[in-house]
Structures are given as structure tokens and as C-alpha cells.
Amino acid sequence: MTLEDVKKAGSLIAARRKTLLAGVLSLGLVGTLAAESLFVGTPAAKAQTVTAPGVPQNGHAINTFSFADVVDRVGPAVVSIRVKADQPRQFMSDIFPDVPEGSPLERFFREWQDRGGPNGGPGERGNRRGEGPRGNNAPVTSQGSGFIIAPEGKIVTNFHVVKGAREVTVVTTDGSEYRATVLGSDEKTDVALVQIDEKGKTFPTVPFARNEIRVGDWVLAVGNPFGLGGSVTAGIISARGREIGAGPYDDFLQIDAPINRGNSGGPTFNLAGEVVGMNTAIFSPSGGSVGIGFAIPTSTVERVIAQLEKNGQVVRGWLGVQIQGINRDIADSLGMKQARGALVAEPQADSPAAKAGIKSGDVILAVEGKPVRNPRDLARTVAGYDPGSTVRVTLLRAGKEQDVSVVLGKLPNEQRRADAGRSGDDGVPGSTSLADLGVMVSPASEVGQGDRGVAVVRVDPAGPAASRGIEVGDLILDIQGTPVATARDLGSAISKARADGRRSVLARVVKNGETRFVPLPLASS
CATH class of the missing domain: 2.30.42.10 (PDZ domain)
Incomplete structure (x- = not known):
């Protein structure tokens, strides 16, 4: 190969390298622009133009998506709420639910908490500021979050943030502190309304969303995690209509934007800067975020707030x-x-x-x-x-x-519940065994349990009734809608159900004063 051939080969290799590099840069640019196109048309989330690292400033710029404009607009209306309350101090029940109270582990974690462990929180810092030692019934200092919905200083937060409050302090993003009063609260939905005690001052506000949020929509969670000050996290709506056992009207939004202790009462925003929910609970085995948080939807918050503003309480x-x-x-x-x-x-x-x-x-x-x-x-x-x-x-x-x-x-404030009597053992007058259900029953009137139905006085632990939660002391009022007053009535109802080809019977049962229906499978003949 001549020297001329070598030069030609080198030039060809250099040209191919330039072509390959240009292709890679072009692919990266297309990928970035494709990602950016996902956010086109979002009014509140504006793209910012930056120069790509390593690319000369000759017009080859790429766009990156940012939530900063939304945060700048809504941030001033999100506040920290500091509460002094007369309620027993709860140590580790939320963060370490399996630690037995009074055990060496519980004492260890309590001491660790007081030294500033992750569940130590503002209450412990307040104690070190000179409030003095506290017993289990001494005043508690805690912190949460909230957001301003009216320019005169009306704030929405969680009921559990201000529960038992004897003193409420609101801290705004500029560090200003204001005394505040709880105008009303609703424990069943965990919503509370607070008023800043500052006449003549106008505060920034945030609006409630008018459109329903959808699963998959972007959201921002803003609040005061761990009492460290305002912070923002982003994620999506993971699910709607979640029931987590928090109350009788559970209807939570599930979000994967990280929320932590202290975020309670803070708002969840859509990308238009509108409140779609209020951060309320997290699922966490450790006390920190594992990506499963729950927010009360705007529809619930607005309905409750309207009644609290009007009546100071919720009437249902x-x-x-x-x-x-x-x-x-x-x-x-x-x-x-x-x-x-x-x-x-x-x-x-x-x-x-x-x-x-x-x-x-x-x-x-x-x-x-x-x-x-x-x-x-x-x-x-x-x-x-x-x-x-x-x-x-x-x-x-x-x-x-x-x-x-x-x-x-x-809706009454309290529902009275009658205590069901407990009775029964071998030798109860008039008791009769029913092998079909695996129970022994006696007329309720003969065992002092009223004048309706039959009382269960013995249960076969391996029988069909036991498998459905029937216990000694329960009352069986009817079977398939037919009232029963004796064991004979019960046996007849079961026989009829079997003759009708049923594999189970529906029994109306009273347990601890509560009436419910229980489907009881019939044993094979």
C-alpha cells in the first residue's frame, strides 16, 4: 500500500467518525424533543432553554421541563402550622407499630426519638428549647402544613394537625409568624379550617381545581416534611377512590409524589397550580415515604369547608x-x-x-x-x-x-349500641344441636338474651358456622327472611333451603349489638 493509499484511508475513517457523531447527537436531540412534546399545551409548566453540555453555542439548544414556575406561583400560599395541644404524647405507635408498649425496645426507641431520631420532630426540638420535661399527658408541640384559600387568611389543614390545639401559630414562606384560631373541624373527614388572627392584611391564596384529576396526571405535593421547612415533590395520581380505614367517608387519591411526616394538611397541586387534594396519610413501615401517599380530594374538602364556614361544624x-x-x-x-x-x-x-x-x-x-x-x-x-x-x-x-x-x-353524633349478652354451655335449658351448621342453640328468652331469635350457646370450631365467624352469644333472628324462635324453626328453615337446592343460607345475626347478614354454608347430608 502506497503512502497515498494510507492518507485516503485515514480521511475516510475521519469522515465516518464525524458522520457517526452527528447521528448520535441528532438522535439525542430528537429523543429530548420527543420527551418535551409530552408537555406541550400545559399552561403552567413552561420549558426552559439551556445549552446542551459539550455542544457549541451555535443554535443547537435543547429544552428541559421544569415545575419551577408552578412552585413560584403557589409556594407563598402554603404555610407551616405549629400547634401546642393538650393531648397524650404518642411515641412510636405510628412509626414502629409492632413494638410492644413498655418493652425495652419501646424505651430504646423513645430515648432515640428524644435525641432527634427521624420521628423526633418539632415537638422534641421544642422540648429542648426549654419547655421542660413532659409526661404522657403534658402539652405537645407538633407541626403540620396548610394552605391559604381566602385573602383574609383562611387556611385549610387536617383535623389531626390541630386536634386538641390550645395555641396555633402559622408560619409563612417569608418566615413571618401569626397567631391563628381554629374556626371548625370535622374528624370524620380529617378536615379543619383555621383563621389567621391578623386584621387588615391580605395573604396570597391558591384556588381549588374545577376539573377532576385523572389517574396518571402529574401532581406536586407541597408542605413541611419533618418540620424542616417548605419543600416540593412531584409524582402522579396512582389511583382514585382508595379506602384505607381512616374514617367512614374514605375516598382518597393515591399519589406517588413523596410525602412525609409534617406534610399533613399540605396541598396537592395539578400543573395549573390548582389544589386537587390535601395530603393526609402515608403507608410506611419505616415512618418515611415509600411512594404511597393519600390525599383527600378537592370535592370532599370544599364540601366540608363550606359547612365549617357556615355552621362551624358539619351536618350530614x-x-x-x-x-x-x-x-x-x-x-x-x-x-x-x-x-x-x-x-x-x-x-x-x-x-x-x-x-x-x-x-x-x-x-x-x-x-x-x-x-x-x-x-x-x-x-x-x-x-x-x-x-x-x-x-x-x-x-x-x-x-x-x-x-x-x-x-x-x-346524623346523630353518637350511635348507641346495645351489649349482647354472653351465655351458653352444655346444660342450657332447651338447647338443641344443629349439626348442619355446627352450633347448639337455645331460645333467646330462656337464656336472658331478649325475646327474639335463638341464642348460640355452643359452636363446633370445625363447623360451617364457626368458619363464618359465628360465636357463643350471637343471636340468630331469621334464616332466608323467615323468623326463628326455636331450634325447630331453625332446622325447618335449613331443611327448606336444602330442598330448594341452596348450598348456603342467609342468616340475620346480632353480634355485640350489631345486626348483620351471614351466609352460612350447609354441611353435606
């Missing part, structure tokens, strides 16, 4: 029924093709439901045409109406649908 509609869910076994027992609705175990005496003619065994399918999926759905729907409202309730009774009009009452 009341139907007056004991209800339970419908599983596949119960649906089969009722001849339903689909497990849906709320089964009426018993209407309460002199309640709106009883006055409207709703009976035990009815299935509530809809209220004002809105389908009822389960008991919690019914509770939320009815609670959304004002007392005195007339609503149309769709029932399934004896296999046929019908509508009844109900004038809702006012």
Missing part, C-alpha cells in the same frame, strides 16, 4: 340503617347475578329508613339514580345531602326493584 344526612357489603355468597343467597349494593341488616327504630318502609333484607342499589357499589359508597352519598332532603332510594326486595322516597334526618 342520615338514613338510619345498619348495612353490610354483599359478597358472592350473599348474592347467591339473594338470587342476585352480581354482588353489588348495600344490604340492609336492620333499619334503626324511628329512623328515616324505617318511616319510609325500608326493611331488613332489602338491598339498596341506588340513591337519586346514582349507583351504590358498597356500604361505604352509600354512606358517602347519603352524607352529601342536607338533613330534610327527600331522596329517591332504589331497592331490591324479593328479587324485584322498586323505588321509595326517604326524607333524610340529621
Whole structure:
């Protein structure tokens, strides 16, 4: 190969390298622009132009997406709330739920917490500022978050943030501190309304969202985690309508934007800077975020706040029924093709439901045409109406649908519960064994448990009844809608159900004063 051939080969290699490099840069630019196109049309999330590292400033620039404009706009309306409250101090029950109280481990973690462990929080720092030692019933200092919804200083936060508050201090993003007053709160939804005690001053506010948030939408969680000051995290809506056992009206948004202790009461924003929810709870085995957080949706917050502003409390509609869910076994027992609705175990005496003619065994399918999926759905729907409202309730009774009009009452503050008597053992007068169910029963009147039904005085732990939670002391009022007063009545009802080809019977049972339906499988003959 001549020297000329070598030079030509080198030039060819250099040209190919330039072509390959240009292709890589072009691919990277296209990929970035493709990602940027996902955010086109988002009014509040503006792209910022920057120069790509290593690329000469000759017009070859790329765009990166940023939440900064949204944060700049909404940040001043998000506040920290510091509370002094008269309530027992809770040590590790939330962060270490499996540590036995009073055990060496609990004492160890308590000491570690007081030295500033991750659950130490502002309360412990307050103690070191000179508040003095505290016992379990001494005042507690804690912190949470909130957001301003009215220029005169009305703030929304969680009930549990201000629970038992004797002194409330609001800290704004510029470090200003203001005394505040709790105007009203609702424990059932964990919503509270606070007013800054500062006359004549105008505060920045944030609006509630008008459009419903969707699963997959971007959200920002803003608050005061661990009492460290304002911070922002981003994520998406992971799910809607979550029930986490926090209260009777659970309807949470699940978000994966990291939220931590101290974020409670802070807002969840969409990319237009509107509040779509209020940060309330996290699922965490460690006390820190694992990417599963829960926010109360705007629809609930606005409804509660409107009543707190008007009345200082929340007044809910009341139907007056004991209800339970419908599983596949119960649906089969009722001849339903689909497990849906709320089964009426018993209407309460002199309640709106009883006055409207709703009976035990009815299935509530809809209220004002809105389908009822389960008991919690019914509770939320009815609670959304004002007392005195007339609503149309769709029932399934004896296999046929019908509508009844109900004038809702006012939800009582407390529901009284009767204590069911406990009795039974071998030798109970009039007791009879029912092998089909694996129970021994006696007329309720003969064992001092009232004048309705039969009392369970013995349970075979390996029998069908025990497998469905039937215990000694329970009362069986009826089987498949047929009242039972003796063991003979119970046996006859079971025989009829078997003759009808049923594999289970639906028993109405009173346990600890609560009435519910229990599907009981029948033992093989």
C-alpha cells in the first residue's frame, strides 16, 4: 500500500467518525424533543432553554421541563402550622407499630426519638428549647402544613394537625409568624379550617381545581416534611377512590409524589397550580415515604369547608340503617347475578329508613339514580345531602326493584349500641344441636338474651358456622327472611333451603349489638 493509499484511508475513517457523531447527537436531540412534546399545551409548566453540555453555542439548544414556575406561583400560599395541644404524647405507635408498649425496645426507641431520631420532630426540638420535661399527658408541640384559600387568611389543614390545639401559630414562606384560631373541624373527614388572627392584611391564596384529576396526571405535593421547612415533590395520581380505614367517608387519591411526616394538611397541586387534594396519610413501615401517599380530594374538602364556614361544624344526612357489603355468597343467597349494593341488616327504630318502609333484607342499589357499589359508597352519598332532603332510594326486595322516597334526618353524633349478652354451655335449658351448621342453640328468652331469635350457646370450631365467624352469644333472628324462635324453626328453615337446592343460607345475626347478614354454608347430608 502506497503512502497515498494510507492518507485516503485515514480521511475516510475521519469522515465516518464525524458522520457517526452527528447521528448520535441528532438522535439525542430528537429523543429530548420527543420527551418535551409530552408537555406541550400545559399552561403552567413552561420549558426552559439551556445549552446542551459539550455542544457549541451555535443554535443547537435543547429544552428541559421544569415545575419551577408552578412552585413560584403557589409556594407563598402554603404555610407551616405549629400547634401546642393538650393531648397524650404518642411515641412510636405510628412509626414502629409492632413494638410492644413498655418493652425495652419501646424505651430504646423513645430515648432515640428524644435525641432527634427521624420521628423526633418539632415537638422534641421544642422540648429542648426549654419547655421542660413532659409526661404522657403534658402539652405537645407538633407541626403540620396548610394552605391559604381566602385573602383574609383562611387556611385549610387536617383535623389531626390541630386536634386538641390550645395555641396555633402559622408560619409563612417569608418566615413571618401569626397567631391563628381554629374556626371548625370535622374528624370524620380529617378536615379543619383555621383563621389567621391578623386584621387588615391580605395573604396570597391558591384556588381549588374545577376539573377532576385523572389517574396518571402529574401532581406536586407541597408542605413541611419533618418540620424542616417548605419543600416540593412531584409524582402522579396512582389511583382514585382508595379506602384505607381512616374514617367512614374514605375516598382518597393515591399519589406517588413523596410525602412525609409534617406534610399533613399540605396541598396537592395539578400543573395549573390548582389544589386537587390535601395530603393526609402515608403507608410506611419505616415512618418515611415509600411512594404511597393519600390525599383527600378537592370535592370532599370544599364540601366540608363550606359547612365549617357556615355552621362551624358539619351536618350530614342520615338514613338510619345498619348495612353490610354483599359478597358472592350473599348474592347467591339473594338470587342476585352480581354482588353489588348495600344490604340492609336492620333499619334503626324511628329512623328515616324505617318511616319510609325500608326493611331488613332489602338491598339498596341506588340513591337519586346514582349507583351504590358498597356500604361505604352509600354512606358517602347519603352524607352529601342536607338533613330534610327527600331522596329517591332504589331497592331490591324479593328479587324485584322498586323505588321509595326517604326524607333524610340529621346524623346523630353518637350511635348507641346495645351489649349482647354472653351465655351458653352444655346444660342450657332447651338447647338443641344443629349439626348442619355446627352450633347448639337455645331460645333467646330462656337464656336472658331478649325475646327474639335463638341464642348460640355452643359452636363446633370445625363447623360451617364457626368458619363464618359465628360465636357463643350471637343471636340468630331469621334464616332466608323467615323468623326463628326455636331450634325447630331453625332446622325447618335449613331443611327448606336444602330442598330448594341452596348450598348456603342467609342468616340475620346480632353480634355485640350489631345486626348483620351471614351466609352460612350447609354441611353435606
